[in-house]
Amino acid sequence: MRDASAACAHRSPRTCYDYRMATLFDPFTLRGVTFRNRIALSPMCQYASEDGFANDWHLAHLGARAAGGCGLILTEATGVEARGRITPNCLGIWKDEHIEGLRRVTEFVKARGAKIGMQLAHAGVKASRHRPWDPVKGRHPTSNGYVPPDDGGWMPVGPSAIRFGQDGPVPEELSVAAVRAMPQVFAAAATRCVAAGFDLVELHFAHGYLGHSFLSPLMNKRTDAYGGPFDHRVSFLLETVKAVREAIPESMPLFVRMSCSDWVDDGWTIDDSVEAAKLVKRLGVDLIDCSSGGASRTAKIATGPGYQVPFAARIRKDADIATGAVGAISEPAQANGYIADGSCDLVFLGREMLRNPHWAYRAWSELKSDTKSPIATEYGWAV
Ligand SMILES: Cc1cc2nc3c(=O)[nH]c(=O)nc-3n(C[C@H](O)[C@H](O)[C@H](O)COP(=O)(O)O)c2cc1C
Numbered sequence: 001m002r003d004a005s006a007a008c009a010h011r012s013p014r015t016c017y018d019y020r021m022a023t024l025f026d027p028f029t030l031r032g033v034t035f036r037n038r039i040a041l042s043p044m045c046q047y048a049s050e051d052g053f054a055n056d057w058h059l060a061h062l063g064a065r066a067a068g069g070c071g072l073i074l075t076e077a078t079g080v081e082a083r084g085r086i087t088p089n090c091l092g093i094w095k096d097e098h099i100e101g102l103r104r105v106t107e108f109v110k111a112r113g114a115k116i117g118m119q120l121a122h123a124g125v126k127a128s129r130h131r132p133w134d135p136v137k138g139r140h141p142t143s144n145g146y147v148p149p150d151d152g153g154w155m156p157v158g159p160s161a162i163r164f165g166q167d168g169p170v171p172e173e174l175s176v177a178a179v180r181a182m183p184q185v186f187a188a189a190a191t192r193c194v195a196a197g198f199d200l201v202e203l204h205f206a207h208g209y210l211g212h213s214f215l216s217p218l219m220n221k222r223t224d225a226y227g228g229p230f231d232h233r234v235s236f237l238l239e240t241v242k243a244v245r246e247a248i249p250e251s252m253p254l255f256v257r258m259s260c261s262d263w264v265d266d267g268w269t270i271d272d273s274v275e276a277a278k279l280v281k282r283l284g285v286d287l288i289d290c291s292s293g294g295a296s297r298t299a300k301i302a303t304g305p306g307y308q309v310p311f312a313a314r315i316r317k318d319a320d321i322a323t324g325a326v327g328a329i330s331e332p333a334q335a336n337g338y339i340a341d342g343s344c345d346l347v348f349l350g351r352e353m354l355r356n357p358h359w360a361y362r363a364w365s366e367l368k369s370d371t372k373s374p375i376a377t378e379y380g381w382a383v
Pocket residue numbers: 042043044045046075076077119204206207257291326327328329348349350351352
């Protein structure tokens with residue numbers, strides 16, 4: 001354990017809660033939202049939607065993790081426009097008709113004591129893919145086969161006309177006018193998030209999807225104001241942040257999920273991420289959700305328990321902004337350690353939450369030798 005004052009020495013008074021160690025079960029406040037603990041459900045595609053609508057599956061999936069004790073629930077990558085979905089079965093928020101079904105989910109989640117955020121996304125060149133279990137391809141949709149327009153798919157778009165992977169068409173390069181217009185598409189979706197009762201919004205700028213593909217020199221080969229040097233490649237991010245920040249209330253936190261490294265020489269780096277984090281912080285972003293990869297199929301990713309946590313720690317320290325850590329975090333003591341040693345402010349769990357929606361209660365009983373259970377599941381957690 002580090003000395004408590006040392007853990008906060010690099011933090012400004014605004015972002016340093018106090019000079020004691022935070023733990024996984026301490027509340028955490030950003031703007032007008034207080035999370036009951038530091039445990040977040042990481043965004044995970046469910047491929048369960050028709051025409052972008054939320055349904056009983058989303059209520060059950062997100063609701064179960066809220067009832068299981070998470071402090072924060074994040075939706076899957078949700079398309080800000082129909083062609084921004086990864087698969088034809090991904091969730092969407094591109095029209096007002098989507099709001100009602102989403103409100104049902106937010107009301108249930110909030111009644112269980114959790115906060116809920118929507119991950120706003122555009123899949124860019126990785127759009128229009130099959131679901132993982134469709135008979136035509138591999139395990140993950142971004143490596144899956146392309147769904148052509150005559151089978152319910154569409155033409156993907158991106159910063160450059162560079163195909164990702166072996167199959168599918170060469171994507172359409174967005175015109176400068178189309179790029180300039182896209183932040184307002186995100187802003188309109190964010191306005192619908194407010195109407196649907198979400199507590200916060202996360203912008204998906206990771207994993208090789210549209211936002212990240214503008215940041216990464218591997219995917220962005222433009223020669224105009226949106227490509228080339230770092231300052232140009234971050235323009236789309238900054239314009240999107242500005243537009244969304246203006247569309248949501250002052251009291252509503254705004255997160256950005258970033259791929260903090262492309263894990264490839266000449267790709268986007270952790271140093272770039274620190275600089276980008278400083279810029280978006282000035283524009284009103286409250287937390288960087290630190291993921292990585294997705295821009296290249298040849299990336300050599302050094303996976304292992306907590307392998308992306310050093311990104312969260314570095315950005316938290318050098319950009320002086322709250323961070324979320326994600327990736328191969330599954331043990332309560334491990335998660336608690338990352339909060340206690342100042343690596344991050346929230347811990348995001350993905351696959352472990354698929355295995356056990358009540359992970360937060362498991363963590364409570366392991367770390368506290370106590371039980372703190374939601375109403376109807378109490379007997380499962382009695383010690
Ligand atoms: C089934 C599945 C779907 C995912 N969908 C998304 C997504 O919609 N948005 C996103 O940012 N990350 C997505 N991810 C990545 C997770 O949010 C998480 O970052 C990753 O799984 C690493 O965390 P873990 O080791 O706890 O699973 C997905 C992961 C899985 C397993």
